Amino acid sequence: MSRRRMHLAAHFPGVNNTTVWADPESRSQIEFSSFEQLARTAERGLFDFFFLAEGLRLREHKGRIHDLDVVGRPESITVLSALAGVTGHLGLAATVNTTFNEPFELARRFATLDHLSGGRAAWNVVTSSDAFTGENFRRGGFLDRAERYTRAAEFLETARELWDSWTPDGLPRPFAHRGRHFDVAGEFTVPRSPQGNPVVIQAGDSDEGREFAASAADVVFARHSSLEEGRVFYADVKRRLARYGRTPDDLKIMPGIGVVLGDTAAEAQEKAAEIRRQQTSPQTALLTLEQIWGVDLSSYDPDGPLPDIDPVADPALTHGRTRRGDTVAIAEKWAALSREKGLSIRQTVIEAGGRQLLIGTPEAVATELDEFVQREAADGFVLVPHLTPGGLDAFVDEVVPLLQERGAFRSGYQGTTLRSHLGLPDPVRKG
Amino acid sequence: MLHLSAAVDQPSAYDAASYLTLVRLAERGGLDFVTLEDSFARPGPDALAVLARLAPATSRIGLVPTVTTTHTEPFHVQAAVATLDWVSRGRAGWRIDVSTTEGEARLFGRRHAASAGELWQEAGDVADVAARLWDSWEDDAEIRDVATGRFIDRDKLHHVDFRGTSFSVKGPSIVPRPPQGHPVRVVDATDAPARRTAARYADVALVRASSALQAAAARDQLRSMAADFGRHPGQLRILAGLLVDLGDGEHAAEPGHGGGGPRQTPQGPLYRGGPVDLAELIATWHGEGVVDGFHLTPVEPLRDLERLVNGTVALLQHRGLFRTFYPGSSLREHLGLARAVNQYATTGVRHEP
Numbered sequence: 202m203s204r205r206r207m208h209l210a211a212h213f214p215g216v217n218n219t220t221v222w223a224d225p226e227s228r229s230q231i232e233f234s235s236f237e238q239l240a241r242t243a244e245r246g247l248f249d250f251f252f253l254a255e256g257l258r259l260r261e262h263k264g265r266i267h268d269l270d271v272v273g274r275p276e277s278i279t280v281l282s283a284l285a286g287v288t289g290h291l292g293l294a295a296t297v298n299t300t301f302n303e304p305f306e307l308a309r310r311f312a313t314l315d316h317l318s319g320g321r322a323a324w325n326v327v328t329s330s331d332a333f334t335g336e337n338f339r340r341g342g343f344l345d346r347a348e349r350y351t352r353a354a355e356f357l358e359t360a361r362e363l364w365d366s367w368t369p370d371g372l373p374r375p376f377a378h379r380g381r382h383f384d385v386a387g388e389f390t391v392p393r394s395p396q397g398n399p400v401v402i403q404a405g406d407s408d409e410g411r412e413f414a415a416s417a418a419d420v421v422f423a424r425h426s427s428l429e430e431g432r433v434f435y436a437d438v439k440r441r442l443a444r445y446g447r448t449p450d451d452l453k454i455m456p457g458i459g460v461v462l463g464d465t466a467a468e469a470q471e472k473a474a475e476i477r478r479q480q481t482s483p484q485t486a487l488l489t490l491e492q493i494w495g496v497d498l499s500s501y502d503p504d505g506p507l508p509d510i511d512p513v514a515d516p517a518l519t520h521g522r523t524r525r526g527d528t529v530a531i532a533e534k535w536a537a538l539s540r541e542k543g544l545s546i547r548q549t550v551i552e553a554g555g556r557q558l559l560i561g562t563p564e565a566v567a568t569e570l571d572e573f574v575q576r577e578a579a580d581g582f583v584l585v586p587h588l589t590p591g592g593l594d595a596f597v598d599e600v601v602p603l604l605q606e607r608g609a610f611r612s613g614y615q616g617t618t619l620r621s622h623l624g625l626p627d628p629v630r631k632g
Numbered sequence: 633m634l635h636l637s638a639a640v641d642q643p644s645a646y647d648a649a650s651y652l653t654l655v656r657l658a659e660r661g662g663l664d665f666v667t668l669e670d671s672f673a674r675p676g677p678d679a680l681a682v683l684a685r686l687a688p689a690t691s692r693i694g695l696v697p698t699v700t701t702t703h704t705e706p707f708h709v710q711a712a713v714a715t716l717d718w719v720s721r722g723r724a725g726w727r728i729d730v731s732t733t734e735g736e737a738r739l740f741g742r743r744h745a746a747s748a749g750e751l752w753q754e755a756g757d758v759a760d761v762a763a764r765l766w767d768s769w770e771d772d773a774e775i776r777d778v779a780t781g782r783f784i785d786r787d788k789l790h791h792v793d794f795r796g797t798s799f800s801v802k803g804p805s806i807v808p809r810p811p812q813g814h815p816v817r818v819v820d821a822t823d824a825p826a827r828r829t830a831a832r833y834a835d836v837a838l839v840r841a842s843s844a845l846q847a848a849a850a851r852d853q854l855r856s857m858a859a860d861f862g863r864h865p866g867q868l869r870i871l872a873g874l875l876v877d878l879g880d881g882e883h884a885a886e887p888g889h890g891g892g893g894p895r896q897t898p899q900g901p902l903y904r905g906g907p908v909d910l911a912e913l914i915a916t917w918h919g920e921g922v923v924d925g926f927h928l929t930p931v932e933p934l935r936d937l938e939r940l941v942n943g944t945v946a947l948l949q950h951r952g953l954f955r956t957f958y959p960g961s962s963l964r965e966h967l968g969l970a971r972a973v974n975q976y977a978t979t980g981v982r983h984e985p
Contacts (some may be wrong), residue, residue, distance in 0.1 A: 210794055212816040222776055222783050223776065223778045231718060231807070231808050232718070233688070233718055233719045233721070236770070237688070246792055254807050255943070257707070257806060258802070258806070259804060259806065265786055266784070266786040266789050266804070267786075268782045268783060268784045268785070268786040269781050269782060269783060270783055271783055272783060272784055273769065273774070273784075273806065273807060274806060275711075275714075275715040275718050275719070275805065275807055276708070276711040276712045276714070276715040276806075276807065278681060278712075279680060279684045279712050279716055279719065280684075280718075280914070281678075281686045282681040282682075282684035282713060283684045283685060283719035284685065284686055285648070285685050286648065286685050286687070286688040287688050301707075301708075302708070303703070303740050303742070305703075305739045305740055306672075306703065306704060306740075309672075309677075309678055310678050310681060312677075313646070313677040313678040313681045313682070314681060315684065316646040316647060316677060317646075317647070317648050317677070317681060317685045336800075336802035337707045337802050337803065338705055338707055338798045338799075338801075338802050339706075339798075371644075373675060383741060384741040385738065385739055385740060385741040386738050386739070386741075387735055387736075387739040388675075388739050390671075390672065390674065390675045390676050390677075391646065391676075392646060392674070392675075424827065453724035482781035483781065484780070484781030485781060538742075542951050563787050592830075605951065621781060623821060
């Protein structure tokens with residue numbers, strides 16, 4: 202039995218404080234050259250796909266546009282269409298919301314991307330219910346939370362009916378879909394695409410999200426966690442597949458992960474500490490705390506102690522970012538951490554709030570990634586670099602060869618489509 | 633300055649390669665831009681995606697997809713057009729169109745078909761809000777100021793707070809201001825309901841006309857309407873739209889066509905003849921000041937575009953009437969249009985692309 206081989210994806214640095222902009226090596230988040238460079242690096246590293254997140258409204262804090270993080274990005278499918286012209290094998294994944302789109306148009310855009318790229322398109326299906334984002338759209342924010350996944354599921358089902366609607370001989374056939382969310386009919390304008398259906402990615406962590414993934418997704422973009430947590434998540438999601446007549450291989454679980462490399466373990470740790478400092482400027486530290494405390498803390502010194510006041514239970518201070526869960530409990534935890542270790546505001550935010558990173562020598566990182574895969578905590582990883590566009594260079598140059606040596610990663614692309622890279626079966630044509 | 637553009641539409645083509653051949657040919661001829669139509673009502677790929685795919689494979693020619701405004705989200709439309717401008721480094725245009733049929737409405741199931749007048753009014757709102765959203769980031773909004781920890785100067789980002797008759801948009805855009813400021817907005821202004829929207833919002837108006845007289849009348853009306861909207865008529869380029877069939881040799885084979893001028897057909901005015909006589913027609917209409925240029929739709933895409941570039945365009949270049957290379961890099965520069973002034977900017981100098 203050969204070694205389980207991992208899958209790798211590259212996340213274009215996002216619009217949040219994970220992405221470091223103050224570094225001299227940081228380049229434009231919007232120029233095409235940045236996207237081209239990172240995509241070419243990913244393809245040089247034989248990655249499965251390149252991943253773009255989505256934003257539909259700029260974040261606001263205290264009623265003003267948030268100004269501390271990288272902000273502004275291009276429309277994903279258009280950038281990926283251009284990238285299809287400068288890459289040859291790399292999968293091209295766009296995050297697109299089902300709440301603020303309609304199946305006919307979006308299915309057509311993804312089918313077009315799949316044609317233009319020779320079968321490399323993927324769609325990360327996300328949902329939204331917030332009225333804040335809805336203010337940019339005809340629909341407004343009309344969906345209540347419980348409806349988000351039912352709309353997403355019916356949206357995807359409708360898209361698949363459209364993708365499958367042409368005859369194998371390439372002739373359009375009428376479709377009709379009547380459901381709770383959509384009542385549409387007519388003819389699709391695009392023949393079935395090279396992959397049949399573009400690859401579907403799902404990124405929600407909730408129970409509904411997992412069930413949706415098991416029923417309809419090809420890839421789950423999971424959160425990084427410890428090996429044990431990863432194993433539990435992996436087993437839970439894979440277990441759900443049988444209910445839908447699917448096998449464990451039909452769905453790939455890929456946690457997002459940041460990697461920091463050094464020639465020695467100590468050097469890697471030093472670099473990671475510096476990156477966390479860059480990610481958490483004094484202003485970002487205060488703002489992070491305000492998001493948890495729910496009150497204005499601008500008079501506090503980020504290098505001083507934590508505020509001695511109680512947090513507000515349901516902060517409405519910040520719009521357009523994911524809630525951090527039970528903020529009161531988090532505030533208590535952070536206050537305790539600060540007391541115990543004598544940390545300032547900024548030090549506390551760095552220590553407690555930082556995203557988990559995989560830190561070490563290339564050898565150590567390769568070993569740990571491989572272990573996650575061999576022990577069924579993941580089928581692969583979505584790498585989230587902190588620098589645009591050079592943040593993936595070291596991983597591709599130093600870790601990928603080690604993974605290849607141990608037979609844990611491909612040494613060449615076998616097929617031309619993203620489905621072939623991921624080892625996914627061809628979708629069954631319905632209708 | 634004469635402006636020339638061509639359609640690169642082809643039946644049943646979904647791959648990049650066949651479009652690339654046509655667009656490269658047009659670029660070799662120094663054309664201002666190519667157009668690619670889009671409609672939900674008939675088979676064909678998403679036009680904006682096709683031209684985005686070709687952007688890295690071309691370097692100068694303007695890329696103008698049709699994007700409709702009736703069943704789409706204005707916020708997404710403007711973001712996609714702005715992104716086409718980013719990936720092409722300032723060569724994007726947008727041919728605005730509407731979806732008038734009940735069949736198209738059924739594909740979306742959100743509204744019924746409406747009159748062309750109503751839909752073009754809405755298309756005007758979309759053109760308006762798009763420009764506002766493109767301006768919602770000032771050019772120098774990104775500051776990367778380490779001392780204060782600020783990536784942007786948020787005073788240079790603006791809510792647009794747009795309220796149209798059928799939709800509203802808060803803004804700002806998710807995409808920073810595109811390289812051209814405003815990608816070039818193109819409207820086929822032949823039919824009356826579209827003409828007002830063209831006069832008010834378009835940078836380029838297409839007019840399908842079978843005679844110089846007819847084109848001149850449309851031009852006069854468009855310019856006067858543009859002036860009524862407070863625009864300088866010189867901001868509007870007017871191009872005559874012709875179908876061209878260059879399959880009959882060097883000169884017109886049929887009397888009454890070619891050198892005799894286009895004739896009206898159900899698909900629009902059709903010029904049938906040779907590349908030499910077409911050059912003569914172009915030189916004459918343009919020389920008389922009837923139009924600023926032409927938008928030509930080859931009847932037989934590859935054959936007619938080859939003859940157009942190698943015959944008609946070469947002849948016009950030889951006579952010194954058309955550019956032999958691109959002096960500028962953006963579509964606005966090809967068209968002789970200034971970079972758009974930002975309606976929200978209060979300070980600062982405009983940067984040229």
